[in-house]
Amino acid sequence: MSSVLDLSAVSVVRNGNSILHDVDWTVTDDQRWVILGPNGAGKTTLLQLASSFMFPTSGTVELLGNRLGRVDVFEMRSRVGLASTAMSRRIPSTETVLDVVLTAAYAVTGRWNESYEDIDLKRAHRVLAEWRLDGLADRHFGSLSDGEQKRVQIARSVMTDPELLLLDEPAASLDLGAREELVGLLSGFARADDSPAIVMVTHHVEEIPPGFTHALLISGGGIVASGPISESLTSESLTATFGLSIELDERDGRFSARAV
Numbered sequence: 001m002s003s004v005l006d007l008s009a010v011s012v013v014r015n016g017n018s019i020l021h022d023v024d025w026t027v028t029d030d031q032r033w034v035i036l037g038p039n040g041a042g043k044t045t046l047l048q049l050a051s052s053f054m055f056p057t058s059g060t061v062e063l064l065g066n067r068l069g070r071v072d073v074f075e076m077r078s079r080v081g082l083a084s085t086a087m088s089r090r091i092p093s094t095e096t097v098l099d100v101v102l103t104a105a106y107a108v109t110g111r112w113n114e115s116y117e118d119i120d121l122k123r124a125h126r127v128l129a130e131w132r133l134d135g136l137a138d139r140h141f142g143s144l145s146d147g148e149q150k151r152v153q154i155a156r157s158v159m160t161d162p163e164l165l166l167l168d169e170p171a172a173s174l175d176l177g178a179r180e181e182l183v184g185l186l187s188g189f190a191r192a193d194d195s196p197a198i199v200m201v202t203h204h205v206e207e208i209p210p211g212f213t214h215a216l217l218i219s220g221g222g223i224v225a226s227g228p229i230s231e232s233l234t235s236e237s238l239t240a241t242f243g244l245s246i247e248l249d250e251r252d253g254r255f256s257a258r259a260v
């Protein structure tokens with residue numbers, strides 16, 4: 001196993017606000033991480049560092065073996081998949097599902113004059129099938145349900161065969177059926193040997209797909225717990241993270257939590 005992401009003594013300060021402080025965190029290529037924490041804890045900021053869209057104020061970030069600040073970030077970004085609502089807002093609503101996925105190969109949103117290779121088309125169709133979107137290839141992105149749009153975002157982010165996949169709240173706003181379908185797909189993906197390292201931000205332990213191996217709990221910009229999920233995700237760590245007495249239950253690899 002090798003390190004794909006390594007944060008050492010990382011702090012981020014923006015407009016005088018301390019957003020992250022003293023963060024040490026390593027992700028290796030065989031790990032699938034979930035990040036949990038209250039609103040404003042710094043979860044999205046961590047993903048921005050991990051996708052090289054932000055640099056730390058102090059400390060170091062090693063991404064795919066390269067130190068941020070000493071490497072061409074555009075080359076780095078092509079090796080990291082990112083699925084987020086902010087990303088999907090840049091997709092034109094009239095873009096077809098096939099083009100949303102295909103354009104990832106050229107790191108653009110919105111098809112213009114690119115001509116695609118057969119190999120890209122074949123891969124796009126395979127990725128669409130893997131994320132249960134094959135019947136929707138010709139539909140406009142804007143006409144899809146939230147659940148379908150989320151799966152298209154993920155399909156787009158894996159199209160380039162990234163070495164690190166970052167998912168920012170992939171199950172947010174989904175109904176129960178769509179959430180369960182997505183959790184099942186992510187679980188299969190997490191367990192596949194040829195999948196990349198994965199980091200998923202979520203607000204709900206119910207959304208953690210079985211097969212995820214590690215958890216990072218963050219509050220007020222600092223790490224509360226980090227490590228293998230069986231050790232780091234506990235009633236005690238959730239209670240400390242959310243400042244509320246929480247009881248965690250686990251059944252068949254799925255979690256639920258409630259205040260007590």
Ligand SMILES: Nc1ncnc2c1ncn2[C@@H]1O[C@H](COP(=O)(O)OP(=O)(O)OP(=O)(O)O)[C@@H](O)[C@H]1O
Binds near residue numbers: 015019038045
């Ligand atoms: N440019 C900025 N200037 C000042 N403060 C900022 C800036 N960007 C983010 N913040 C603050 O940093 C904190 C962490 O933001 P971040 O988006 O990383 O949190 P989060 O854990 O993802 O929250 P949420 O769960 O609500 O999405 C928030 O309090 C936010 O207001």
